[in-house]
Amino acid sequence: MNDTTDASPHALESMSSAEAARRLNADGPNELPGQGPRSLVGIVREVLTEPMFLLLIAAASVYIVLGDVREAIILAASIVVVVSITVLQERRTERALTKLRDLSSPRALVIRDGVEQRIAGRDVVAGDLVLLREGDRVPADGVMLEATALSVDESILTGESLPVEKTKSDSPEHGHVYSGSLVVQGFGTARVTATGARTEIGKIGGVLKTLQPETTALFGEVHRLVRWIATAALILCAAIAVIYALSRSDWLGGVLAGITVAMSVLPEEFPLVLTVFLAMGAWRISRVGVLTRRMPALESIGAATILAVDKTGTLTENRMQVVAIETRTDRADMQPGASLTDAAQQVLGIALAASERAPFDPMERAIHTAAQAFAATAVEQLRGMELIREYDLTPELLAVTHVWQPAGADRSYIAVKGAPETVMELCRLESAQRAELMKRVNANAQRGLRILGVAHGTTPNAAFPDTPRSFELQFLGFVCLADPLRTDVPPALAECKQAGIRVVMITGDHPGTAVAIGTQAGFDVDAGVLTGAQVAAMDDETLRQRARNVNIYARSKPEHKLRLVQAFKADDNEVVMTGDGVNDAPALKAAHVGVAMGGRGTDVAREAASLVLVNDDFKSLVAAVRLGRRIYTNIRHAMSYIVSVHIPIAGMGLLPVLFGWPLLLFPVHVLFLEFVIDPACAFVFEADPESDDVMRRPPRPRNEPLFSYDMLKRSIGLGACVMIWTVCVYGIALQWLDDSNARALAFVSLVFANVALIFVSRSRSGDVRTIARRHNNLFWVMAAVACVALALVVYIPAAAAVFRFTPPEWEWIVTVAIATVVLVLVAGRWLRFSPKRTRPAGAE
Structure with missing residues (x-):
């Protein structure tokens, strides 16, 4: 016999929300040690160990050795700015992850202010009343106040695989539940006695740590590419330094040239894109539930x-309502104000007796509501009985059986409800009777109704059998419920x-x-x-x-x-x-x-x-699919842009050395370009809305690589076009202008090409009208900021001196800027990327 009490959980003294908030503030969240987010110091330390910042520090050191203190100070200040921006991005990502950890942590059903509330497990406090149901993870240590057929798997603490029966008892083994254990059967109510590190599992050592990032095909592909490019960048850096030093007898200048090329080649944006896009994508999906x-x-x-x-x-809608009661002979529709026959009331009353006293399941709640409205006598009779045995629904027996004992009676009443086929089997109906009743079941099912069979019987107050199959039962009828679409x-x-x-x-x-x-x-x-x-x-x-x-x-x-x-x-x-x-x-x-x-x-x-x-909600699931497609598409657009933009930057760091021209790019120029590239990767592409056809395209193949041949062909082609154009601009300008004029003109071309590349990379087709219709205010803000910053470094003398610029005539700048943008837009349209996909097997 299971231990039960007459008290409802709602009758127990519950904590107020104000008191719970006070205890949460005093005791801290219900978390084990090691679950907190990364600290600000930890993030800064990680950022400073990135190769890009190590290269910047090396470049600043070279300038100090050369005696160019102003250049060193500029680079040092740039390092501070870049680190600040990167830390802000990391903190933004960390905050999104923290919110998600809070939301997706195990939930707990508690009673506060006398009302059931489902809260995050981390918000449970000592003194809370926690309702435990089959399948729940116990959120904190507690003492049992009520238990009905309650068994808990405590293997996480004890290593013992057999579940432990829980009752209202003074025994620590049977009267207490422990954080992290799993309810495998029954239900009950517990009063929380310890949370967080004060629980038994917390005392053992706080074994739960922050989840480690999972390696997937996407992350693996990106990390392999980053390692390959980083290796190539180091080799290229050394080669350029040697070539420059040998050809111009300037080893420090060669080191600077090598560092510049390495900075321009390193694709440090790849992991940034994955981290930010997935974290922000998870946050966006959380907003649709x-x-x-x-x-x-x-x-x-x-x-x-x-x-x-x-x-x-x-x-x-999971909002069940009893719409009809069928007895062996007739049917009663549950219309407001209608009265049921005695036989129909008996069916509804037995269905109530086979339901939980504190219902959680929507069907059982509907039965309780209908019984109170249409079978008040049955409800009153049930209050005078004691529930002495329960047989829960199992995969092998799709029915619930409750045994009730009236006060002073020598026989108990049996109430059964469940799948019609199962209840008929328990009643041992003849095949002809079953066939006739199943016709009625099928007729109701074709109307979209949920059907429960109901049966009853009596049994002596003696030892009860292990299975309800041994009872003598009489079939009474059906309860018909509706759950609207x-x-x-x-x-x-x-x-x-x-x-x-x-x-x-x-x-x-x-x-x-x-x-x-x-x-x-x-x-x-x-x-x-x-x-x-x-x-x-x-x-x-x-x-x-x-x-x-x-x-x-x-x-x-x-x-x-x-x-x-x-x-x-x-x-x-x-x-x-x-x-x-x-x-x-x-x-x-x-x-x-x-x-x-x-x-x-x-x-x-x-x-x-x-x-x-x-x-x-199914609609939320479809919204998640739509957002998943958007996230992947935007990741691919960002990756395509990164590949494209690094080609001309690396080329303009390398080719002037090979051609014997004056250097076009120094570390400060690469830094300026990074100030355009990083915000584009972290914000512009991530904020791009989905295209109009995002849910009209077939799914991408599972084995489709992120860096496919067609995508790389387009990205490399765009980057090569920009590089060739910039080389031509710089080469021709050197014939007509001095070095600083030519450098400024070529750099203007490179910056405008960068902005244009961001624009055309936002679509696979490169169609200007299609991209323009995808409103993204961040792009226009970023483009405007880039143009204003470019004008400042070209036309303000102090800034121009740092960048080694002499402003050329404005007609030259306007002409080159317009020509660059037009070239990139035309190339983007010409080098379109529209992979052909076929519908997968099984798709309609």
Whole structure:
């Protein structure tokens, strides 16, 4: 017999929100040591060890040796500015990550001010009343106040795999729960006694540390490219220094020339782009109700070809309502003000007796509401009984059985509700009776109703059997519930079809209910429906073939979900899978992107998933796919720009040495260009809105490299065009102007080319009108700031002296600037990048 009490959790004395805030401020958040964000000092230390800053320090040192103190001071000041900007970017990213850690941390259901509230686990304080349900992670140490069939897995503390039964007891083993342990069965209420480092797991040593960045194909590809280019930059730096020194007998000048080329070649923006874009992308997705637990999911969800979703709460509103009661002989619709027959009231009363006393499940809440309105006598009778035994719903027996004992009676009453087939089996109905009743079940299911069978019986007050199959039961009828389709599902589903994404429904509901809801939503149901039993009976190859066409899966259990995920993956699909239960964790882990339900989901499901839907809304999931595509597209545009812009900068550091011309670029020039490049990478491209056709393109192939041949061909081609043009401008200017005039003119060309490259890189097609329609105010602000800064360093004498400029005639500058912009725009249109993609297998 399970330990139960008559008190409801809401009747227990709960803490006020004001007192909880005071304790949180006094005791600190409910976190283990080592979970905090990086400190400002740590970020600065990391920034200063970057190769770019080491090169700047080396260049400043060379200027000091040369006796050029002014140049050294300018570089030192630039280092301070660049470090400040970089630290601000890092802090911005860190703040976004911290907010996401707070939001996606394990949630806790507490009672404050007498009301149930779901809060972040870090906000739980000593004294809180915590409600524990199957699948929850215990947020803090506590003492049990109530327990019903409650078992907890404490292996994280003890290493013991067997769950421990919890009761209202003075025993530390059975009467206390501990932070980090997992509720595997039942429910209960606990009073928190310790949080954070004061918990048992905190005392053991604070073993949880900040999550390490995960290495994915995207990160691996970028890191390999950075290492390769960095190696090439060092070799080129040494070669230029030697060539310059030998040809001009100036070793210090050669070192400066080598440092300049190395600075121009180093692609330090690559990791910056990945870090900022994914962190900010996770923040953007959180604003539409999707939390990111694992950053790599953002690069995967945009490539999704299959979305496998549940019905209840995702496609429907999860707002159940009892709409009809069917007895063995008649049907009663639950209209306001209607009165039920005695037989219908008995069906509703038994359904209430087979439900939890403090309901959490939407169906059970609907049954409670209907019973209070239409079966008040049954509600009153139940208050005079004691619940003495529960048989929970299991995957093998889809029914709940409660045994109630009236005061002073020698026999107890049995109440059963569950899947109609299961309840009929428990009642041992003859096949003819089952067939007749199943016709009524199918008729209701075709209307989109959720059907529960109801049965009752009596039993002596003796030892109860281990399974409800041993009881003598009488079938009473059905409870019919409706869960309306979300109004935004049909347009979201149509958007997925347009994007080449196939959506499949996997539900535990009756096949007729699933097909009815699927038809209302706009699913293609021509291929019929597969039940869990049919899935289990198929071999892998047969299931893979059937899964290509069938979009509705009913009466599905978690093991069937796992097999379906594997079948979809075997057909080269990128699979996004939703789930909410403890047993859904394997399927969520097996999917390329697992998505847990934030509202009704368990902590186990959330920990196994990569993303969490805060409001369990299908529209939010589609929005995440759209944002995932936008993030990946913008990353690719930024990477394309970085490749393009470094070619002319590196070329203009190298070619004047080889041609015997005066040097065009010095470290201060590269720094100026970096002030344009870095904000463009960190802000402009990240803020670019999605293109109009982002959800009209088929998904990108899973194995498509970030730096594909076509992308590199366009990027290198654009960079080569700019380099050749700048070489021509500098070479011709040297014939007509002195060195400082020619340098200023060529640098103007390089800066305007840089701005134009940012513009054309914002689209694969390079079409000016298409790019202009994608409003991005940050681009125009950045372009204006770059032009003003250029004018200052060219025309203000003190600044021009630092840059070794003498201003040429303004007609020359205007002509070169306009010609440069036109050249880049034409080249961008000519070197368009429009990869051809075919729809993946299984896409509609």
